[in-house]
Amino acid sequence: LKSPYHGGHLEVIVGPMFSGKSEELIRRVTRSVIARQNVQVFKPALDDRYHDSAVASHAGRSVSAVAVRGAAEIRAHLSGEGTLLSAGAADLPDVVGIDEVQFLDPALVPLVLELADAGVRVILAGLDLDFRAEPFGFMPELLARAETVEKLTAICTVCGAPATRSQRLIGGQPARFDDPVVLVGAQESYEARCRVHHVVRP
Ligand code: ADP
Known part of the structure; x- marks a missing residue:
């Protein structure tokens, strides 16, 4: 089952805490797995390690994920250090999902654009606003560049x-x-x- 987009694209899911962003990310990722697509999920690591983990919703559903300290670790995981993703050298997944993206670094923005250009369906979830209700870091940049935005x-x-x-x-x-x-x-x-x-x- 292909998405309505001919190539890669960027989907962003935003909203406050408890709005169901992780649930929605898990829902979309699970459907891609059912469609036998190759899916890789990432999330920011709370500690100092790069390790196997899971994205879990407040209601208890989860999918396995790799915990990373930043965008560079996502790039390394997908391509091997230094490889240009768009060069076609890397065997990229069909779908890349990333939760809690506001806690990663601004290098995430060019990385996800590169992935989308290389044909990957990128699904991001994160907070649009911080606790002061100010736009959260580089999130506005992602929202502006996404093909679809779901605000929960x-x-x-x-x-x-x-x-x-x-x-x-x-x-x-x-x-x-x-x-x-x-x-x-x-x-x-x-x-x-x-x-x-x-x-x-x-
Ligand atoms: P997010 O990733 O946006 O923080 P989650 O997907 O982890 O959200 O959790 C959403 C779930 O949290 C809801 O389905 C509901 O079961 C629960 N929940 C707890 N408090 C609230 C609240 N104030 N409003 C909505 N849902 C809440």
């Missing part, structure tokens, strides 16, 4: 409306705009919130 919503934990934002809480209180990413000794958590109930303290 979660459910606001305060009012039940569609949630487009990720509320960062530190010790149960809304985080400040310039709070450090890691706060020593503080309990940090996240909730899905709508525009009205998303709070960033100045």
